[in-house]
Amino acid sequence: MGAEHLSPSDAAEHVARTSYGRLLARLAASTGDVALAEDALAGALEEALRRWPARGVPDNPEGWILTVARNRQRDVWKSAAHRTGRPLEHAGDPRTDAAGPADLDLEAIGDKRLELLLVCAHPAIDPAVRSPLMLQTVLGLEAVDVARLFAVPTATMAQRLVRAKKRIRANRVPFVVPDRSVLAERLPAVLEAVYGCAAAGAREDDLAGEAQYLAVTLAALLEDEPEAWGLAALTTLALSRSRPRDAAYVPLDEQDPSTWDADLAAEGEAYLRRAASDGPPGRFVLEAAISAVHADRRRTAITDWLALRTLYEALLLVSPTLGARVAHAGVVGRLEDPAAGLALLDGIGESDFQPWHAVRAELLTRAGRTQDAAPALLRAAALSDNPRVTTYLLGRVSPSRG
Amino acid sequence: MRYTLLLHYPEGDAESLGEEALAEGQRAFAAYADALHSAGVLLAAEVLQPSSMTTTVTAVDGTLRVQDGPFADTKEQLGGTFVIDVPDLDAALHWAGQAPSVQWGVVEIRPGATHTVDGRWVPNT
Numbered sequence: 001m002g003a004e005h006l007s008p009s010d011a012a013e014h015v016a017r018t019s020y021g022r023l024l025a026r027l028a029a030s031t032g033d034v035a036l037a038e039d040a041l042a043g044a045l046e047e048a049l050r051r052w053p054a055r056g057v058p059d060n061p062e063g064w065i066l067t068v069a070r071n072r073q074r075d076v077w078k079s080a081a082h083r084t085g086r087p088l089e090h091a092g093d094p095r096t097d098a099a100g101p102a103d104l105d106l107e108a109i110g111d112k113r114l115e116l117l118l119v120c121a122h123p124a125i126d127p128a129v130r131s132p133l134m135l136q137t138v139l140g141l142e143a144v145d146v147a148r149l150f151a152v153p154t155a156t157m158a159q160r161l162v163r164a165k166k167r168i169r170a171n172r173v174p175f176v177v178p179d180r181s182v183l184a185e186r187l188p189a190v191l192e193a194v195y196g197c198a199a200a201g202a203r204e205d206d207l208a209g210e211a212q213y214l215a216v217t218l219a220a221l222l223e224d225e226p227e228a229w230g231l232a233a234l235t236t237l238a239l240s241r242s243r244p245r246d247a248a249y250v251p252l253d254e255q256d257p258s259t260w261d262a263d264l265a266a267e268g269e270a271y272l273r274r275a276a277s278d279g280p281p282g283r284f285v286l287e288a289a290i291s292a293v294h295a296d297r298r299r300t301a302i303t304d305w306l307a308l309r310t311l312y313e314a315l316l317l318v319s320p321t322l323g324a325r326v327a328h329a330g331v332v333g334r335l336e337d338p339a340a341g342l343a344l345l346d347g348i349g350e351s352d353f354q355p356w357h358a359v360r361a362e363l364l365t366r367a368g369r370t371q372d373a374a375p376a377l378l379r380a381a382a383l384s385d386n387p388r389v390t391t392y393l394l395g396r397v398s399p400s401r402g
Numbered sequence: 403m404r405y406t407l408l409l410h411y412p413e414g415d416a417e418s419l420g421e422e423a424l425a426e427g428q429r430a431f432a433a434y435a436d437a438l439h440s441a442g443v444l445l446a447a448e449v450l451q452p453s454s455m456t457t458t459v460t461a462v463d464g465t466l467r468v469q470d471g472p473f474a475d476t477k478e479q480l481g482g483t484f485v486i487d488v489p490d491l492d493a494a495l496h497w498a499g500q501a502p503s504v505q506w507g508v509v510e511i512r513p514g515a516t517h518t519v520d521g522r523w524v525p526n527t
Contacts, residue, residue: 122491123495124491124495170513171491171511171513172403172489172490172491172513173490173491173492174489174490174491174492176490176492178492182492
């Protein structure tokens with residue numbers, strides 16, 4: 001894994017970053033207790049930082065951490081059994097989950113992260129806490145960072161996460177990959193939760209990469225699920241266009257393609273090719289294809305509005321969300337004429353949905369109706385939760401006011 | 403792992419439902435109990451008399467009070483319970499989804515904490 005060339009503290013951090021989810025999934029699967037596994041893993045990582053500088057980094061750093069974490073888990077289990085005079089209320093008995101040498105090879109024992117992702121998005125878990133739970137358990141994010149991502153007070157988020165973990169334990173939500181038919185039923189919720197991580201990550205530049213990693217991990221674990229690769233492509237292409245925290249907002253079709261990360265864009269396109277299947281494309285594959293049309297501008301220098309319209313029409317058939325309908329209207333307004341797009345917006349109807357007003361302002365401006373565009377820009381600016389977008393929209397009002 | 407399935411549904415009798423619907427419901431519940439039993443997961447089951455037959459007792463105010471009727475007057479009432487022993491929540495969900503009354507009410511799946519064996523409390527495992 002490359003950890004052997006690092007200093008002891010860097011090696012411990014390397015294991016924490018690259019193996020956190022795999023180790024936690026393995027530990028939690030044996031007892032059904034996510035919180036206990038988190039405590040044991042955190043303790044083992046602390047112990048590594050304390051002991052490695054003196055003794056040197058072990059040959060198999062991950063195996064070392066797993067063994068120490070398992071021992072800690074077992075100690076807690078023993079003291080709980082001793083204290084209450086009764087066995088832990090789980091079938092998973094950490095005593096039987098012994099760590100033999102072969103057992104310490106993480107590749108050999110298999111990756112339990114898919115099981116963990118399925119637990120996080122289990123139908124018995126509140127949909128609102130599924131994405132936060134994934135970020136914490138699979139990526140090891142602190143509750144404070146998860147709270148920031150979802151714009152919720154830290155104490156509130158911590159409480160939700162604790163409750164969800166208690167439910168998983170008390171109800172004995174199984175750490176298994178269910179059979180094909182049940183898996184097919186549950187996969188949309190898993191994809192939706194990972195997508196929720198990406199949507200939240202898009203608001204916080206330094207955490208956008210975490211959601212992309214989660215999406216790629218899920219796709220790799222499922223091997224040949226087109227929608228999972230579609231989601232991996234979608235998040236990777238979005239990441240290729242992420243901008244510095246302090247940069248001004250620029251609409252996608254006006255961005256300079258040379259500022260995009262070419263390697264990430266190519267990686268996203270490769271994932272999209274893996275999403276190809278015989279069946280009709282699903283929602284995430286179509287959204288990724290739309291994103292790829294924009295990414296293609298770095299080669300062609302023009303936005304292919306015709307391709308975008310075709311893709312949005314297909315998207316409206318499988319997933320006619322408000323966001324997709326508004327984006328489709330915007331594309332039609334650019335491809336045909338602004339009036340056609342505005343007519344579609346009228347058909348959707350006005351609400352507090354920010355993109356509706358932003359697209360309307362854009363099309364009114366393009367139609368030369370600057371008088372009408374001003375109030376739409378103000379409304380879109382007021383409804384935006386992104387200060388950079390608000391600044392951009394307000395900046396477009398002032399010139400016409402002159 | 404023991405789970406109790408709590409069946410809640412709007413109450414009806416032969417008069418409001420019709421003899422035929424009532425008989426069909428009874429047949430469905432007979433088949434359900436049979437399936438649970440054959441799978442070796444059924445520990446106990448009970449369908450209750452209507453909530454209008456219930457008597458409530460409480461001493462939360464300091465004195466014992468007896469009341470005619472249920473604690474809460476809601477459209478759906480607890481109508482029956484099934485105690486099952488299955489490996490995990492997915493198995494419990496599977497059986498809960500087969501309960502005939504999911505067609506006209508809700509089934510609550512509650513994991514057990516402790517239960518008695520020969521009068522002694524034993525933790526759910």
